[in-house]
Amino acid sequence: MAASADTTTTTPSYTLTGKIALVTGGGSGIGRACCQVLAREGARLVVADINLQAAKHTLTLLPGGQQHVAVAMDVRDRRSVEDAMKAAQDQCGTPPSLLVNSAGVFTMVPFSETDDDTWQKIIDVNLTGIFLVTQAFATSLLDNGKDPKGAIVNIASIAGKTGYPHLCAYSASKGGVITLTKTCAAELASKAIRVNCVLPGVIDTPMGAMVPDELQELFKRLTPLGRLGRPEEVAEVVAFLLGERSSYMVGACVEVTGGYGM
Ligand SMILES: NC(=O)c1ccc[n+]([C@@H]2O[C@H](COP(=O)([O-])OP(=O)(O)OC[C@H]3O[C@@H](n4cnc5c(N)ncnc54)[C@H](O)[C@@H]3O)[C@@H](O)[C@H]2O)c1
Numbered sequence: 001m002a003a004s005a006d007t008t009t010t011t012p013s014y015t016l017t018g019k020i021a022l023v024t025g026g027g028s029g030i031g032r033a034c035c036q037v038l039a040r041e042g043a044r045l046v047v048a049d050i051n052l053q054a055a056k057h058t059l060t061l062l063p064g065g066q067q068h069v070a071v072a073m074d075v076r077d078r079r080s081v082e083d084a085m086k087a088a089q090d091q092c093g094t095p096p097s098l099l100v101n102s103a104g105v106f107t108m109v110p111f112s113e114t115d116d117d118t119w120q121k122i123i124d125v126n127l128t129g130i131f132l133v134t135q136a137f138a139t140s141l142l143d144n145g146k147d148p149k150g151a152i153v154n155i156a157s158i159a160g161k162t163g164y165p166h167l168c169a170y171s172a173s174k175g176g177v178i179t180l181t182k183t184c185a186a187e188l189a190s191k192a193i194r195v196n197c198v199l200p201g202v203i204d205t206p207m208g209a210m211v212p213d214e215l216q217e218l219f220k221r222l223t224p225l226g227r228l229g230r231p232e233e234v235a236e237v238v239a240f241l242l243g244e245r246s247s248y249m250v251g252a253c254v255e256v257t258g259g260y261g262m
Contacts, residue, residue, distance in 0.1 A: 017043075127180065174199075
């Protein structure tokens with residue numbers, strides 16, 4: 001029997017060609033890596049971040065000739081989110097049909113010393129932010145999209161499944177992201193919008209660097225792969241969850257942890 005060509009390595013697979021993808025937190029870390037991988041897969045990117053300069057810098061790193069755009073967005077603020085969504089639609093001519101909710105903040109502080117402001121800021125960005133952005137995204141896609149078929153990936157955390165000492169607000173926010181993902185997934189599936197989330201372990205980004213060195217070493221020892229993750233290793237899973245190759249995945253929580261917390 002003649003050997004067939006290996007299409008997995010010889011045929012480029014631009015899985016997201018023609019799609020417009022909005023990535024919050026696209027100015028750094030996992031969000032930036034998502035922008036790079038999604039652009040490689042053919043998507044046109046709307047890089048959204050509270051730090052517009054960082055979002056603009058991401059634009060300079062993107063492959064492909066698609067006309068990517070950067071927008072300022074504070075995910076905590078409904079007005080800012082809706083304005084940015086409208087700017088994305090105006091600049092691209094149609095609303096985004098793919099969304100990555102990656103904007104996030106992180107603070108390590110003992111439970112008994114967590115003050116109201118710290119608790120509220122983390123919940124506002126990590127959880128309320130996803131609520132606001134997802135609502136604005138779904139509304140604009142369903143009201144104005146030419147092809148209202150969409151996909152959303154939320155960046156939760158393995159801490160949202162396991163909890164972790166000194167991460168009460170962060171873990172609670174990420175646990176909320178997991179159940180928000182499942183609820184939105186159940187409601188939006190009938191409208192042809194799939195929603196899933198990923199649960200990264202400790203990833204080598206500016207946020208990951210906020211984990212003290214001795215704790216990073218402990219995580220490495222507790223991780224079967226014995227190392228921290230790279231942002232692009234999360235982004236590849238995100239690209240898969242946004243594309244048609246995951247067409248039967250809805251409400252899934254995919255752990256990208258090197259085995260930590262399984
Ligand atoms: N790095 C890790 O170890 C790790 C592990 C698990 C989950 N995560 C999650 O992954 C996501 C990305 O984390 P990262 O490591 O890339 O962090 P990062 O600090 O490198 O990037 C976060 C980005 O979010 C933006 N941002 C912060 N507040 C915002 C707001 N109010 N509105 C809009 N943008 C805002 C920042 O400007 C920044 O560009 C976060 O949700 C984080 O909780 C990270």
